[in-house]
Amino acid sequence: MPYEPPPEIASLSLTEIGELIAQRKLPPVESWNPERSGDSEMRIARDGSWFHQDAPITRPAMVRAFSSVLRKNEDGTYMLVTPYEKLSIEVEDAPFIAVDVTSEGEGQNRVLAFRLNTDDLVVAGADNTLTINQQNGKPAPYLHVRGGLQARITRAVFYELAEWAIIEKNNIYNESVGLWSSGKFFAFEEAA
Numbered sequence: 036m037p038y039e040p041p042p043e044i045a046s047l048s049l050t051e052i053g054e055l056i057a058q059r060k061l062p063p064v065e066s067w068n069p070e071r072s073g074d075s076e077m078r079i080a081r082d083g084s085w086f087h088q089d090a091p092i093t094r095p096a097m098v099r100a101f102s103s104v105l106r107k108n109e110d111g112t113y114m115l116v117t118p119y120e121k122l123s124i125e126v127e128d129a130p131f132i133a134v135d136v137t138s139e140g141e142g143q144n145r146v147l148a149f150r151l152n153t154d155d156l157v158v159a160g161a162d163n164t165l166t167i168n169q170q171n172g173k174p175a176p177y178l179h180v181r182g183g184l185q186a187r188i189t190r191a192v193f194y195e196l197a198e199w200a201i202i203e204k205n206n207i208y209n210e211s212v213g214l215w216s217s218g219k220f221f222a223f224e225e226a227a
Contacts, residue, residue, distance in 0.1 A: 064106040064116040065182055075115050075122035077101070081187075083132035083152040095154075102153045105130055107183040131155070131186035133178050136195055142203060147196075147216040149178055151186050160217030165196075167223055174223075197223065 077087045085092040085101065092098055105124070106116045113130065114121045135150040147159040157163050157180055165188075168175040176188040176196070188196070200212050200223055213222040 061103050061181070062117075064104055067116050067118050067121075069116070069118060069120050071120040072114075073120065073122050075124045077115070077122075078125035079113075079127065079130050081128040083187075099153050102130065102155075105184060129177060129185040129187040131180055131184065133157075133186040133188040133192055136188075136192045138199060143215045143218070143220075145199075145215045147214065149186065149188075149192070151180070155180070157186070158217060159219075159221070161219050164219070165214075165216070165221040 075087075077085065077092075079085055085098045092101075101115060104115050104117060106114050106121075107130075108114060113124045113126045115124050116122075132152040133149040134152050137148050139146050139148075147165075149157045149159065151157065157178060159165050159178060162179070163181075164179045166177050166179075168177065174193070176193045178186045178188055180186050196214060197212075200214050203214065204212050211222050213220055215221070
């Protein structure tokens with residue numbers, strides 16, 4: 036059955052998002068440690084574009100397939116891993132980009148769901164945390180996706196999150212600027 040990307044995230048309920056997440060079975064790359072290794076001659080640019088030998092990979096299905104076997108090692112390097120080989124891949128910033136967000140509920144009952152540039156869906160919570168770092172004097176928001184892999188949150192999505200956070204702060208849901216998702220509070224103050 037061919038892959039069909041999810042519809043716009045805003046049109047989905049949290050139940051539908053959960054079902055789509057459950058349907059995506061990723062390979063257990065963290066348990067694979069093949070001896071054969073090399074260089075994939077691939078890189079993921081800061082904007083989320085994938086390249087092989089400096090030529091863009093334009094087929095979304097190929098990017099989606101490669102992203103499903105992506106692993107971050109303890110030393111901070113990235114690999115494409117199969118049971119038979121592991122190939123290094125350069126990642127300029129984060130391997131994924133959070134391009135869309137939807138919210139259901141408010142205050143401590145809020146749930147935030149993100150769509151990535153690979154059409155994967157991620158619900159923020161204890162296992163998928165939001166962090167705000169500082170880069171060149173500007174906030175740099177990220178979402179943990181899996182196994183140490185991060186998604187950089189686009190400026191438009193971050194502005195939407197910030198707007199919701201300010202509304203909640205003004206309505207006295209939160210003592211500081213930030214948002215709840217799946218029972219966890221994420222402060223938007225920059226990390227020290």
